[in-house]
Amino acid sequence: MNQKPPIVALDRETTYKAIKNLLLSGELGPGEALSERALSERFGVSRTPVREAIRTLANDGLLEIVPMRGTFVRQLSVDDLREIHELRLAFEGMAAWLAAQRGVPPALRDCADRLRAMSAPHANIDVDEAQQIGWQFHEAMFAAAGNARLLDMYHALRVQSGLALQRIPNYDVKRTREAVCEHLAIFEAIAAGRPDDAQRAVWDHLNHAMQVRLKALIPVSAV
CATH class of the missing domain: 1.10.10.10 (Winged helix-like DNA-binding domain superfamily/Winged helix DNA-binding domain)
Structure with missing residues (x-):
């Protein structure tokens, strides 16, 4: 047997x-x-x-x-999304501010180089690939901040943010190109050693992303 x-x-x-x-x-x-x-x-x-x-x-x-x-x-509500967004503003704004004072590591520069190639005129852009590089950019930015506790808090929040993202089935190419340029603006401020500009660039990027998510998650009739 x-x-x-x-x-x-x-x-x-x-x-x-x-x-x-x-x-x-x-x-x-x-x-x-x-x-x-x-x-x-x-x-x-x-x-x-x-x-x-x-x-x-x-x-x-x-x-x-x-x-x-x-x-x-879990079904994330609009209030859940708002709370996640507010925390990301705090954590990622601080990470960019710190990174701008501590220099650009190779991982962050590599992400910026790949995003820059996507932003070239007439370049074909893969939405999924751009999103993946975007996540890697944020991860590298937190590593560049040199604060292990801040990185741990970001990791805990990121999984919830990822759950919100998977509810949006299709990101259009136009918004993806905008996001690529926003990441590059963050990088340029960090590389130039401008903490306040880096923080503001992160806030602008996250606020634009929040607007897109709300439009996707809230029916037009409810707005």
Whole structure:
């Protein structure tokens, strides 16, 4: 009689990342219920790391655990989006301000070079690629700020921001080009050692992004 191989209990961090990817990719949509059993079978793990990962994702603000009902992908409200935006203004504005005083590391310059190539006249622009480089730019900017605690707070907020982003199915090329130019404006201020200008450039970029998200998430009739 052949026996099935035992389920390998992967560590919580690996399972956490796998489930988070499902959330941020949009494969698990807002309001959708999660099943510990289905997830454990999908990833070939025991329920223990799944349960622990779900608990952590709930603490991250990505999932909602409802007593006697189950666990659901969190549906972000306009108020949630506003709060995330306000925190990003504070964290990212400070990161840009600090980075402008501490110099440009290679990772940030590399992101700027790739974005600059996209901004060239008649250059084809890949929306998904531009968004990925944009996230890398923000990550490199926080690293350039040289404040580990600030970076930790940004990472905690970023996952919620990513959940908001996946609810917007299509970013148009026009807005993507604008965002690329905004990132380059941030970089130029940092590279020139102008902290106040760098902070203002980040605020302008985030405010423009917020306007786009609100237009996508709020029906025209509700505005």
